Amino acid sequence: MTTHKFGLIGGGVMGEALLSRLVARSIYHSSEVIVSEPQPTRQKFLAHQYNVAVTGDNRVVFSQTTEVICLAVKPQVFSAIAQELADVVDKGHSPLVISVLAGVTLSKLEAAFPQLPVIRAMPNTPATIGAGMTAIAPGAYTHSKHLETARQLFSAVGEVVEVPESLMDAVTGLSGSGPAYVALMVEALADGGVAAGLPRAIAYQLALQTVLGTAQLLHETKLHPAELKDRVTSPGGTTITGIAQLERSGFRSALIEAVKAATIRSQELGK
């Protein structure tokens, strides 16, 4: 029987983000990967772009994968997939199952994959360029070698932390969804620049480089964000005037409430 080391179920945005990097970094060679994806246009694209085996049958991916199966479908289709795989999931074949599904709990995953090593993970889209942030939580049947495999795999796409499963919904609300909040901020900063008279292209460049540069500065210097804010804020100057307006508009509160709301949504998706 043909076998593959890495099987991906669901070749959408997150699946492709992981796949592209794992192949580019030679964690897995193209010939070692199989992807199941129902959309014919996506199938063709993935086969052509990454030179991986592609199928429309999730059961083929499960049966032919020897090392790691990554589930990257929407949480809403998880139970249908669990049913579909039920008769090929048996004790003789025990790949590590890694789920990146928002909300879907280890207990649900372990009910679908009885006695298999399962890891619940939450990566984010900057994984595509190796700048991802992934949290992992191990299931009841995982050993240190499984955690090591997951760490190695997600290290190829960025930073990795291990958290108890009880924190995975909060991780989802912060770093899982966070790239969208930051993208919104970049867009809004550029809009502000346009409102203040800057040409769109320059406004966008200024906004993007400001976010990128500030993140790099915080990362490299380990400065506390409040300390950096104080360094930018001249007495009676422009920055404190901008910050006062942000506070009047509830900027901090909006971000805090966004993370809390997304965390609750992640909990709901698991029910």
Ligand SMILES: NC(=O)C1=CN([C@@H]2O[C@H](COP(=O)(O)OP(=O)(O)OC[C@H]3O[C@@H](n4cnc5c(N)ncnc54)[C@H](O)[C@@H]3O)[C@@H](O)[C@H]2O)C=CC1
């Ligand atoms: N997009 C993101 O930033 C992140 C997404 N996730 C998680 O990744 C998962 C996928 O999300 P996205 O990639 O954004 O969604 P997506 O819609 O881009 O990808 C899902 C893919 O699964 C395919 N699919 C649908 N039904 C299927 C089935 N029965 N069998 C196999 N494949 C099937 C779809 O055709 C699609 O290509 C979700 O569970 C989400 O919570 C996790 C972290 C970040």
Ligand SMILES: O=C(O)[C@@H]1CCC=N1
């Ligand atoms: O929006 C979502 O549900 C997924 C999970 C984290 C990022 N995207």
